[in-house]
Amino acid sequence: MPRIDINSVPERKGSGYPDPFRAAYGNRVKQRLGDAAGLTQFGVNLTRIAPGTGTALRHWHEKEDEFVYVVEGELVLVEDEGETVLRAGDAAGFKAGVANGHCFVNRSDTDAVVLEVGTRAPTERAHYPDVDLAVVKDETGFHWLHKSGEPYA
């Protein structure tokens, strides 16, 4: 049925980043609501971010639009133009191809919850301006790369 039983959607804790980036995202929990409803054209994650962690490393996508809505708590949006506090009911959008790395960091003392929506392009490349990291998606999956193009071990 179309209603999504959120309590039954698996919680995916941590991140798929290669070391040494993975450790900082151990307290980030994502539930893939879009997948739970069988959606394929865009993903929708309900993501809980503990104090001291963030949604992601600062990044931008070449092909995929992104949208974030704050459901609960308070987060700091970090991007090229600076830092902006977002609270429950606030939203932000990131057009594909705009080279403005962004992420949300929880500097409060309680959990924050966001809905994250992103297009699912068949192939994609995302850039991480602050660290030696890029990711490529192709028909075989995700590949984490150094900026040189060398794969992470």
Next chain:
Amino acid sequence: MPRIDINSVPERKGSGYPDPFRAAYGNRVKQRLGDAAGLTQFGVNLTRIAPGTGTALRHWHEKEDEFVYVVEGELVLVEDEGETVLRAGDAAGFKAGVANGHCFVNRSDTDAVVLEVGTRAPTERAHYPDVDLAVVKDETGFHWLHKSGEPYA
């Protein structure tokens, strides 16, 4: 900047349905958050639904995935399998091409607010199983049709 100033996003009241369907949706107010951030691959509406009205006529899309998250209040999801109450924090998804007409009706005595996400396919057809209506989107815009294919005046 990526943060969306929701207070400055225009409120679009009512619907684009042809008569006689338009009248029932006069108390539905949509803010196009995705457009406000320059997103084009999917739309995101923040939609306020007054008591006695609904998100839409019951419909389904041939090509566009849809996702709805209830931000505030209580709505009844109406679809082929029956009726389901959704409250703040509940969500539903509708895979493109699944011929299960759906809509959300506010039978409570306070406003309800939802986030609606839908892919933007270049061409589309949506079906309204309960009424003599269909809509086609092509490169020239939206066209409301009778089930016979005759356009509405």
